[in-house]
Amino acid sequence: xxxxxxxxxxxxxxxxxxxxxxxxxxxxxxCGFQMExxxxxxxxxxxxxxxxxxPDCDIGAQIIYVDCDDVDAFYAxxxxxxDTLDSTRVRAPFDQPYRQREFHxxxxxxxxxxxxTEIAAAR
Numbered sequence: 001x002x003x004x005x006x007x008x009x010x011x012x013x014x015x016x017x018x019x020x021x022x023x024x025x026x027x028x029x030x031c032g033f034q035m036e037x038x039x040x041x042x043x044x045x046x047x048x049x050x051x052x053x054x055p056d057c058d059i060g061a062q063i064i065y066v067d068c069d070d071v072d073a074f075y076a077x078x079x080x081x082x083d084t085l086d087s088t089r090v091r092a093p094f095d096q097p098y099r100q101r102e103f104h105x106x107x108x109x110x111x112x113x114x115x116x117t118e119i120a121a122a123r
Contacts, residue, residue, distance in 0.1 A: 012059045016052035026081045062111035071117040075103045
């Protein structure tokens with residue numbers, strides 16, 4: 001049976017240009033394709049699809065979990081740009097009881113991006 005090569009979540013936005021600036025300038029994505037109300041953005045090992053919807057469209061709660069090799073190093077690399085955001089939109093790395101070390105960032109439409117790395121099991 002053929003396998004899945006990639007799963008690419010759609011992130012709804014009320015402002016495509018603003019979301020593109022956030023994901024590309026702050027989080028280091030690159031835009032592979034853009035048209036009127038849609039953009040495909042990617043990192044080396046992952047991608048998202050941004051879809052602009054009408055201002056009166058209820059986006060609802062959106063959460064995306066992004067697995068990282070080293071969440072602390074990734075946070076450190078992004079920190080200068082994360083520091084330009086309102087402090088209520090960023091949560092520095094911390095340990096979760098479910099054995100993940102994470103940091104959190106909210107995009108301009110309050111989509112919660114959770115970046116995480118598994119904490120090695122105690123021996």
